[in-house]
Amino acid sequence: MGDKTGGNTYRFEPNSTLNMGVGATYQNLTLNLAYGFDFLNPDLGQGDSKYLDLQAHMYPKKLVIDFFGQFYRGYHVANSALPGSASDRFTVLPDMHVRKLGASVQYLFNGEKLSLRAAFLQNEWQKKSAASALLGFEMYGGTTYNEGGMLSPSLTNEQIGRYDRSRFLEFGPNAGYVATLVIKRHFFLTGSVSTNLGLGYLSSFEGGQQETSWQVTPNLFVRGFAGYNSRHWSVNVNYVHNRVNLPSTTAYDNTIMTGNYRFNLVHRIAPGPKLGQSLGKLDSFLKSLRNRGNKPR
Template sequence: MALMPLTGYVQERKWVARAEKADSNYIETFDPYLTGRYYFSQKYTSIILEGNRKIADLRYRPNTTLNMGVGATYRSLTINLAYGFPFLNRDKDKGTTKWLDLQSHVYTRNWSIDVFGQFYKGYFLFPKGLGNNDTRSFYVRPDLGISLFGLAVYNLRNGDRFSYRAAMLQSEWQKKSAGTWLVGGEIYAGSISADSAIVPSLLSVSYSQRDIRRIRFVELGPGAGYAYTLVAARHFFLTGAATFNANIGLSREFSEKGTSDKISISPNFIYRGVMGYNSRVWNMNISVVGNSISVRGASSRQDYQFNTGNYRLTLVKRFLPGPKLKRKIKWLDPK
């Protein structure tokens, strides 16, 4: 499957260990049940070139699609498939973004592991009129693209009472409020590239990154955070989680004059928010997951920022699989 010819396609696989010593006063698990979901989602990976105190940031955004999808969870495996159908997406004045966004998530009782692989090409500059002479149109860069790879691993210090799966996978039910500290680390590598300077020529005099046409980076470091689910009347819930990471990074900028390297320490963070209704059969929720990665180059004191995110509206129903389906998925059952 080629990467760039696809436009607005999403595939996710999430692996989840079966329940390990969950406190039944706080968490109810649904291991024998099949969790089916129908959802709408929109993903993005945007690029920000920070300006100084008197100059606005340059915000490049992709023209990603609103996707409609289906998925299912059974014990240790979750698969979601979604596509940006044309009847849901008619916005043409922002150019075309070709993108492939792959994610894999592991949720055990005491660990969360997020793996990212994102490939985007084609951006527009927000707001309208910035970067060109026409205030009624967006400055479009079909040549601008990014590649981003990441791994984030965190230990849940109170995983027997706090469930990520209840909020993110809907395969459990958080019946009482609980929270947990998160301790771990992250590693990222990526690049921004274009056929010419990333800064528009009309704005080049205002930005010290004016000559840069490509950036590559790698960074890693420890992180910590907290996650909490507030439960009201047993069924309504609000989950929030954030981890902050202090990475040491190496970046390389490319221009017509050559290359320049920079070693720096950058703060990064991942956040998740979910609110909705949960019961033994039904779940409905709205969620947002975001990640901000800062990269410091040698050409400026201001950062390049990679902002990734996913907004989702999900409807879930849980049911026991029938005999035929049960035989096909029995290899997922514990021995």
């Protein structure tokens, strides 16, 4: 949140967890199970957050599809960002809510030669460098809310303390570029960046007074992948960052940022006779569903 009156910027963050777990991928189906173990998440004093974070990043051959369904309660802001505060601890807002729903669909023009599945899902292996343009559409909507104001007036100026909730909706076209550099057939670097010019609506409430705003705002979507691929093993790291700039009001500029990063150690396993037979039945079932959906009506 950028306070135009005071010239300060406040970064609100939830106390989400660093998770570790296992997963399995078969063709284009993936299931991951992870848990935020205590030794990965020492108590830093930022308070507790409750959240449901649903993200799907799918990479069909010529498409890039992303879904977001995020419901967070409980945030904190560093006291070092507050005017006149000498403390390096945190101010906790246990009842602050942020909800975001959104989707992005992009066409991958060179999907025959560039595989994002090789970088993200590791169910393919890209052996040559390639690049492609991206073109698509995205939409986001949601709410922010904290009863009594985003920050207490006793901690900062009175005006920002009265700002307590907003509703937003944005939609519009996007364009981008993605490239993969392959080194000696096994090592790879993949980067993707796209921007969106969305028509956005924001309704905010300050001290019971409503202000609405319509604007065209630019958004940003960045992905980065790096690792090693071979016939049986893959080691890689990846990062996804989505930045949604909301229409500004008379007093504030607001941005909602979403990101996640992963480290993956993958071993590819050839199924044995019994598992191979079961997977063959699954293949036949999925094929029958696809054929049924393609029948003329």
